[in-house]
Amino acid sequence: MSKNKIKTPIEDSLIKLESIINKMESGNISLEESLAYFEQGINLINECRTKLENAEQKVLELTKNSDGTFRTKTK
Amino acid sequence: MYPEKENYFTVSELNDSISASIRSSYSNFWIVGEISDFHYHDSSGHIYFSLKDENSEIRSVMFRASNQFLKFEPVNGSMVKVFGSVSVFEKRGQIQLVCNLMEEIGVGALFKKFEFLKKKLDQEGLFNSDRKKILPKYPETIGIITSGSGAALQDILKVLKTRSPHIKIYFRSTMVQGARAGADIVEGINDFIKFGNVDLIILGRGGGSMEDLWVFNEENVARSIFGCSIPIITAIGHETDFTIADLVADIRAPTPSAAAEIISDKSSTMIKEYNIFFEKFNKIFFIKSQSLWQKLDYFYNIIMALQPQRKIELQNKKIHDFSNRLYQSNGLFMKNLVKQLKSYDKRLYGLSPNHVLKRGYSIAIDKNGEIIYSKGQLKTGDKFDLKTADGIMGAKKIS
Numbered sequence: 001m002s003k004n005k006i007k008t009p010i011e012d013s014l015i016k017l018e019s020i021i022n023k024m025e026s027g028n029i030s031l032e033e034s035l036a037y038f039e040q041g042i043n044l045i046n047e048c049r050t051k052l053e054n055a056e057q058k059v060l061e062l063t064k065n066s067d068g069t070f071r072t073k074t075k
Numbered sequence: 076m077y078p079e080k081e082n083y084f085t086v087s088e089l090n091d092s093i094s095a096s097i098r099s100s101y102s103n104f105w106i107v108g109e110i111s112d113f114h115y116h117d118s119s120g121h122i123y124f125s126l127k128d129e130n131s132e133i134r135s136v137m138f139r140a141s142n143q144f145l146k147f148e149p150v151n152g153s154m155v156k157v158f159g160s161v162s163v164f165e166k167r168g169q170i171q172l173v174c175n176l177m178e179e180i181g182v183g184a185l186f187k188k189f190e191f192l193k194k195k196l197d198q199e200g201l202f203n204s205d206r207k208k209i210l211p212k213y214p215e216t217i218g219i220i221t222s223g224s225g226a227a228l229q230d231i232l233k234v235l236k237t238r239s240p241h242i243k244i245y246f247r248s249t250m251v252q253g254a255r256a257g258a259d260i261v262e263g264i265n266d267f268i269k270f271g272n273v274d275l276i277i278l279g280r281g282g283g284s285m286e287d288l289w290v291f292n293e294e295n296v297a298r299s300i301f302g303c304s305i306p307i308i309t310a311i312g313h314e315t316d317f318t319i320a321d322l323v324a325d326i327r328a329p330t331p332s333a334a335a336e337i338i339s340d341k342s343s344t345m346i347k348e349y350n351i352f353f354e355k356f357n358k359i360f361f362i363k364s365q366s367l368w369q370k371l372d373y374f375y376n377i378i379m380a381l382q383p384q385r386k387i388e389l390q391n392k393k394i395h396d397f398s399n400r401l402y403q404s405n406g407l408f409m410k411n412l413v414k415q416l417k418s419y420d421k422r423l424y425g426l427s428p429n430h431v432l433k434r435g436y437s438i439a440i441d442k443n444g445e446i447i448y449s450k451g452q453l454k455t456g457d458k459f460d461l462k463t464a465d466g467i468m469g470a471k472k473i474s
Contacts, residue, residue, distance in 0.1 A: 007211065008211050008214055010342075010345070011211065024359045025359060034359075041352070052349070055241030057235065058243045062246065062247045075246055
């Protein structure tokens with residue numbers, strides 16, 4: 001398949017979270033480092049949870065103005 | 076060499092044998108061809124014809140029991156897709172194709188056009204799987220190109236609302252059949268490329284005849300899909316409809332609902348994944364904080380032993396507070412805690428060593444004058460000094 005794989009913010013966060021958890025589980029980090037990772041991880045999780053849990057479907061119609069710029073309106 | 080003359084067939088035996096052999100190998104398949112020599116037998120209701128292509132033909136029959144359900148009237152020149160079996164009319168030793176199902180696959184010319192373009196684009200590599208883009212697993216914004224009044228749009232929205240309501244949807248209405256539809260769809264794809272905000276595009280249309288779906292077999296639409304920098308999933312017609320657009324697309328879905336399910340596949344289980352991560356975090360952090368507790372206890376005991384009367388911030392109640400709040404897992408709180416511990420550390424060193432020593436503590440110092448905190452700093456056999464309240468003695472690590 002093509003190498004042009006798009007990674008969206010959510011997938012990016014998941015990849016970062018995996019990496020953080022692996023580092024923390026490996027045990028070879030100082031307490032301060034694990035604090036930093038923990039804070040990072042919790043922030044990532046909360047960011048994504050906010051996106052997911054309070055989501056309401058948003059549908060916008062894309063139309064073009066006469067000058068070629070775009071405008072959107074709620075469908 | 077020839078077989079023995081004594082082992083001979085009768086004509087009937089031969090035809091029976093051929094018939095049995097053919098019945099086992101040539102049953103229940105689809106075949107495509109053009110109808111010629113068509114004849115409708117009035118009294119029985121059976122239809123007889125030849126099914127042919129450029130080079131060959133086969134005599135065929137569709138009995139009344141099957142042909143009474145036909146949704147169209149086959150005539151000479153009709154291009155059809157037929158489901159049936161080959162049988163041998165034993166009396167005459169003739170093979171015939173017995174048809175159970177028949178579909179019209181469009182006027183011969185239209186079908187020829189489809190095959191021609193399909194071959195051409197295939198040779199150019201437009202259908203190659205290594206040119207197809209991977210659809211993002213967790214799209215957050217998507218584009219939909221379809222008719223504003225069709226069922227396709229509603230089907231897609233319904234599925235996405237349930238499975239992934241967080242996905243933001245931009246909808247670009249286009250014509251989906253007729254002479255002007257092709258240019259409109261091409262423009263729609265270009266609009267999304269210019270707009271830029273979408274992670275993938277669903278290009279869809281509800282069911283219809285080959286003529287209805289024809290715009291998705293047009294060359295400009297195919298090339299536009301191929302050249303699009305955003306991944307495209309097509310959802311055209313019904314499960315059995317395959318258009319050239321489907322072949323060029325990065326993924327083909329059998330229906331619009333299926334397309335919505337495919338793109339929201341991972342997203343729908345995402346909340347569960349995040350909760351799993353959250354639990355993992357809490358677990359790991361609890362383990363790490365256990366050792367933090369031991370340090371806290373150690374400092375607490377030393378400080379209390381040394382200067383019980385001094386006003387120190389760290390008191391019993393605070394430790395219990397810390398205990399509860401720690402497990403509430405607040406990263407910022409933990410940072411402050413470490414900062415506090417470090418300041419106690421400093422103050423501990425600032426306190427007179429003799430007070431410590433008089434209580435019975437001794438300080439181990441290595442040969443470089445460094446204080447030994449951990450047994451790991453010395454190897455077995457290493458010599459070191461032990462400082463007590465009244466002096467220094469030599470010592471050696473024995474285990």
